[in-house]
Amino acid sequence: MSTKEQIIELFKELNGKDKSILLNELGDLKSNKEQIKVDNIGNCPYCQSNHTVKNGKHKGNQRYLCKACNRNFIYSTGTALQGIKKRGQFEEYRSIMLNEGIVPLKTMSRRLDISVQTAFDWRHKILCGLRSNIGDFENITEVDDIWFLYSQKGRQGLKYSRKRGGSKRRGDNDFQVKLLVTSDRNNTNDMSVVRIGRLKAKDIERKIGDRIGDDVTLVSDKHPSIKSFAKKNKINHVSFKSSKHIKDDVHHVQTVNGLASRLKGELNHKLRGVSTKYLQSYANWFQFVESHKNKVNLLKDKDIGLTNKQQWNTFTSIEKQYANFIKKYSVRTYRCPTKRNWKTALKDTKSIVNVGYM
């Protein structure tokens, strides 16, 4: 039976009232009306205050006024939905991502009848809601650093042709973007882009320092920075030569090695390399997928990648976050800023939830 026939069969089973409700909703879907409703309006997207009151309507939607900062907002302000007119298609896009993973932009453009630029923007808007660095690491905790070539893929106006990174030689060099992979045996994990160049102990401190529980035994290769991080923080540490990957049955880094090779497969092969600017966003996606591996239907959580009130701010400030990262954690030169402007982008980016570069 085709999907359409199945739907018709199911439709017949509904009672009269539900039938007419559904028909109305389908009508809305067709005309791209507000499909995705957020039940709980929550805090002010500008200042996070919960001191808000209803304040009339805006284009048919309930408007709210924040008593703390005196700004108006509706349910979608600050979320991935801000500024999106084709809501039905956006919802479809999100469900494709959650069910099928990252699908090439040209395919998405064709399937949903949107431009490639829109397909790109929507992908990254959704990714901006996915960083979940919650929970402390417990017990055996593996840590390793992996690298990706520095890449300015997609950046316009560069004077030299090699947009896709520098030297491919092994060993530490200033074209290697380092990503720290941490995982304990309960699948609490973290994937953080830390620096371009050699990993430092303070990078580890900055990224996972406050998530190391008292009972943690850190397992890694003999990287001096990991060693000094452990020593400084008085963390039990088991290490071995990196060629061996294993000390004994319990002390190995096979979990993080597995994560790392799957991530490299996704980014370097499936997506044929991603720009350093978006590397952390993709790592967040991957981390999200890995930590939800055993959960059957991701779509049951209707908030995923959608209603986080910082998503719009995060999305519109990625270029600034990236610029800060390059200036602070690399010896590369930040060049040719992307010239895109959003009227509602916040000027003060300090309070913004960043994708994870800082």
Ligand SMILES: [Zn+2]
């Ligand atoms: Zn406010």
